[in-house]
Amino acid sequence: MDVEAVRTFVAVADGGQFQAAADELGITPQAVSKRIAGLERHLDVALLVRTPHGSRLSAEGRVFLRHARKVLAAVEQAERAVRPGSRSLRVDVLNRRIAPAQAVYRFYRSRPRTGLDVLARGQENAAQAAQAVLLGEADASFRALPADQVPAGISAERLLDTPVQLLAGPAHPLANATAIRPADLAGHRLWVPGIRPGTEWAAFYEALAGEFGLSIDARGPHFGDDALLDTLADSASAATLVGAGDRYLWPPAHDLRRIPLHDPTPVYPHTLLFRTGDRHPVLTGLRRHLRVTAPGTPGDAWVPRWACG
Known part of the structure; x- marks a missing residue:
C-alpha cells in the first residue's frame, strides 16, 4: 500500500476537497486525484463520493479512515525511532x-x-x-x-x-x-x-x-x-x-x-x-x-x- 496515497486520502477527508488536500501536501489537484484513484484500485472499493461541491466519504471510506490515521501514526513513530538524534x-x-x-x-x-x-x-x-x-x-x-x-x-x-x-x-x-x-x-x-x-x-x-x-x-x-x-x-x-x-x-x-x-x-x-x-x-x-x-x-x-x- 502506498503510504503517500493514504496520507493524501486523509488530507482529502479532512479538507473535503481535492484542492485543499493539494494545497496542504504541496502537490497538484491532478496528483491528488491520481493517488486516490490508485488507492481505490488497490483496495477495490470507492473511498470517496464525488459531488459538485467536493468529495465526501463513502461508507467504506469512513471505515478506512480510522485505520488510515493509525497507519500514518505508526509510520511517523517508526521514522522518529530511527531519525538521527531522536533516540538515545x-x-x-x-x-x-x-x-x-x-x-x-x-x-x-x-x-x-x-x-x-x-x-x-x-x-x-x-x-x-x-x-x-x-x-x-x-x-x-x-x-x-x-x-x-x-x-x-x-x-x-x-x-x-x-x-x-x-x-x-x-x-x-x-x-x-x-x-x-x-x-x-x-x-x-x-x-x-x-x-x-x-x-x-x-x-x-x-x-x-x-x-x-x-x-x-x-x-x-x-x-x-x-x-x-x-x-x-x-x-x-x-x-x-x-x-x-x-x-x-x-x-x-x-x-x-x-x-x-x-x-x-x-x-x-x-x-x-x-x-x-x-x-x-x-x-x-x-x-x-x-x-x-x-x-x-x-x-x-x-x-x-x-x-x-
Missing part, C-alpha cells in the same frame, strides 16, 4: 569498570541531558561486537580490533589509549617502585584471571607477554574483582595488570599499589567502532569529546602490531 545512542563499553566506561560517563556529565544507553557486552569478542554494530544491535562499541578485521560498513577510530599499570599488594617485591619497565616483570607472576581465548584482550596479553618475555597466568576460576583484590593484598608474589583509567575500589587496609609501566609504556588501544556514515549527533559529540579530553598517547607507547591506527 547505544554505546557498548565492554565492561563498566574500565576506561571506556569512565570516559563515556565523563562525557555524559559534561552534557547531562544527552540521550545515552550504556551497554556492557563483555561476552562478545571484537569481531562479534563489530557485527552487532553492523546489525544495529548497538550504535558504537569500544574494542581493540585488528585493522584488517574491520568489516565493510564499519569505521574504526582509535580514541582512547590506556596505559597498563601493575597492581600489587604491599608485600610484593615491586610494591615500592615508582615505575617499572615491562621487561622487569619477567619472572614475576602476573595473575590475570578471566582471560577468554579468542578475545581481543587475550590477543593483547599474548602480544605483551611475547614482546617482553612475561608469564601471564590466566588459570583458575575468576570469582570477581573483590576476590582478586583480596588475593593481591595478601600475596607476596602475585600481581595483576590493569588500565590506568580502570575503576577499582578496595578497603584502605589492602594498601594496594598502582605502579606505572614505562620504557616503553604498554597501552591498550581502545578503538571506537561505529557504522560508516552514522550521523547520530550524540555519536559525533562523543567522538569530538574524546579527541579533546582523552589523555594523549605516551611518547614511549607500545601497542601490538595489529592495533588500528
Whole structure:
C-alpha cells in the first residue's frame, strides 16, 4: 500500500476537497486525484463520493479512515525511532569498570541531558561486537580490533589509549617502585584471571607477554574483582595488570599499589567502532569529546602490531 496515497486520502477527508488536500501536501489537484484513484484500485472499493461541491466519504471510506490515521501514526513513530538524534545512542563499553566506561560517563556529565544507553557486552569478542554494530544491535562499541578485521560498513577510530599499570599488594617485591619497565616483570607472576581465548584482550596479553618475555597466568576460576583484590593484598608474589583509567575500589587496609609501566609504556588501544556514515549527533559529540579530553598517547607507547591506527 502506498503510504503517500493514504496520507493524501486523509488530507482529502479532512479538507473535503481535492484542492485543499493539494494545497496542504504541496502537490497538484491532478496528483491528488491520481493517488486516490490508485488507492481505490488497490483496495477495490470507492473511498470517496464525488459531488459538485467536493468529495465526501463513502461508507467504506469512513471505515478506512480510522485505520488510515493509525497507519500514518505508526509510520511517523517508526521514522522518529530511527531519525538521527531522536533516540538515545547505544554505546557498548565492554565492561563498566574500565576506561571506556569512565570516559563515556565523563562525557555524559559534561552534557547531562544527552540521550545515552550504556551497554556492557563483555561476552562478545571484537569481531562479534563489530557485527552487532553492523546489525544495529548497538550504535558504537569500544574494542581493540585488528585493522584488517574491520568489516565493510564499519569505521574504526582509535580514541582512547590506556596505559597498563601493575597492581600489587604491599608485600610484593615491586610494591615500592615508582615505575617499572615491562621487561622487569619477567619472572614475576602476573595473575590475570578471566582471560577468554579468542578475545581481543587475550590477543593483547599474548602480544605483551611475547614482546617482553612475561608469564601471564590466566588459570583458575575468576570469582570477581573483590576476590582478586583480596588475593593481591595478601600475596607476596602475585600481581595483576590493569588500565590506568580502570575503576577499582578496595578497603584502605589492602594498601594496594598502582605502579606505572614505562620504557616503553604498554597501552591498550581502545578503538571506537561505529557504522560508516552514522550521523547520530550524540555519536559525533562523543567522538569530538574524546579527541579533546582523552589523555594523549605516551611518547614511549607500545601497542601490538595489529592495533588500528
